[in-house]
Amino acid sequence: MKQAEDWAIMNIALPFFTLILKLFALTYSFKVIGGENTTPYKNKKGTYIYAFWHRGLIAPVCYYRNLGIATLVSVSRDGEIAARIAGKFGFKTARGSTFRGAAAGLMEIQKMAEEGCDIAMNTDGPRGPEKSVGNGALYLSKLTGLPIIPFGFYCDKKIRLKSWDRTIIMMPFSNNLFKFGSPLVVPSGASDPDIEQYRALLSEQLTALNSECEAYFGNK
Numbered sequence: 001m002k003q004a005e006d007w008a009i010m011n012i013a014l015p016f017f018t019l020i021l022k023l024f025a026l027t028y029s030f031k032v033i034g035g036e037n038t039t040p041y042k043n044k045k046g047t048y049i050y051a052f053w054h055r056g057l058i059a060p061v062c063y064y065r066n067l068g069i070a071t072l073v074s075v076s077r078d079g080e081i082a083a084r085i086a087g088k089f090g091f092k093t094a095r096g097s098t099f100r101g102a103a104a105g106l107m108e109i110q111k112m113a114e115e116g117c118d119i120a121m122n123t124d125g126p127r128g129p130e131k132s133v134g135n136g137a138l139y140l141s142k143l144t145g146l147p148i149i150p151f152g153f154y155c156d157k158k159i160r161l162k163s164w165d166r167t168i169i170m171m172p173f174s175n176n177l178f179k180f181g182s183p184l185v186v187p188s189g190a191s192d193p194d195i196e197q198y199r200a201l202l203s204e205q206l207t208a209l210n211s212e213c214e215a216y217f218g219n220k
Contacts, residue, residue, distance in 0.1 A: 006077065014081060018088050025062040027172045035180035038149050040067050040118070048118050048183075049148045051137045053206060054125040055165040056153035057082075059176055066090030070112040070119050072105050072136060074126040092117060106139060113144045123206065128164045131210075133203045138186050138195055147183035150202055152209030156217045177213045181205040 037045045050069075052060065070092040073079040083093040092112060096105015113119050119140065123133040141148050157174035161167040170176060182205065186198050 009081070010084070014084060018085055021058070021062070021085070022088075024170065024172050025065075028062060028170060028174055028176055030063050030176045030178065033177070033179040035149070035151070035178070038147070038183065039180060040064055040069075044118075047113065047116055047146055049113070049137050049140055049144075049146050050118065050120045051123050051133075051148050051150045051202060051206065052120070052153065053131055053165070053210060054122040054128075055130070055168050056210075057122055057125075058167070058169060059153045059155070059178070060120060060151075061086060061089045061091065062170075063176070063178070064120075068092060068117060070094060070109060070117040072096060072109045072119075072121055075105075076126065079126060091120070106136070106143075110140060110143050113140065113146055119146070123202065124165065130165050131203075131207070133199045133206070135195075138198055138202070141184070141186040141198075142188055142190055142195070145185065145188065147185045148202060149183055150181040150205040150209060152179045152181075152206065152211070152213040153177065154210065154213035154217055175217075177216050179209045179213050181209050 032039065032042065035042050037043050038048055067090065071086060072094050073082045073086070075095050079095065083095065086093055094105050094108035094112060109119060121137045123137060124131055137148050155168065155170045155174045155176040157171040159169050159171065161169065184198060184202055186195065190198065
């Protein structure tokens with residue numbers, strides 16, 4: 001029964017959802033605040049690690065599609081679903097997470113970064129806690145020297161899933177806002193206490209950026 005359910009999800013439900021999402025995306029309107037010289041549509045001048053909360057992962061998949069951005073997804077079934085959707089929108093994926101395949105996933109995403117791919121990493125996935133900052137983006141910056149660019153997201157027309165992160169799914173004709181913060185680079189020689197300081201700085205920026213995006217729409 002479990003195998004039949006998994007087959008139906010991967011081969012029927014998932015392709016249908018991906019098609020619907022692509023159709024929805026044709027109606028979306030996006031506004032971007034900040035990000036000059038660091039984001040793909042604002043004269044980007046380098047390679048970057050984009051950090052965001054898991055709840056808003058669908059928005060960058062839709063807006064920054066087909067740009068060859070790489071992302072790290074878990075080796076779970078949910079990760080497989082995410083990898084397939086991301087692939088259909090032109091993202092590259094490495095597999096691994098804090099819980100399974102962490103070292104291999106980080107090595108693979110590091111290689112992609114060194115080959116010139118921008119990296120998108122949610123800071124609190126795949127299991128939370130919601131709005132936290134894990135090690136992934138911080139260690140990747142330490143290994144590669146690439147700046148972390150945090151961004152917040154919110155929109156006006158949406159549904160929120162009853163998942164641990166309350167995933168945001170934008171409805172047709174939604175107005176969507178990204179707000180990008182200041183670059184943050186973790187030095188190669190950063191100690192564990194240093195990492196904690198950078199974690200606090202990244203968390204502070206993400207909290208502020210997302211709050212400002214929500215305030216833009218009146219926290220609806």
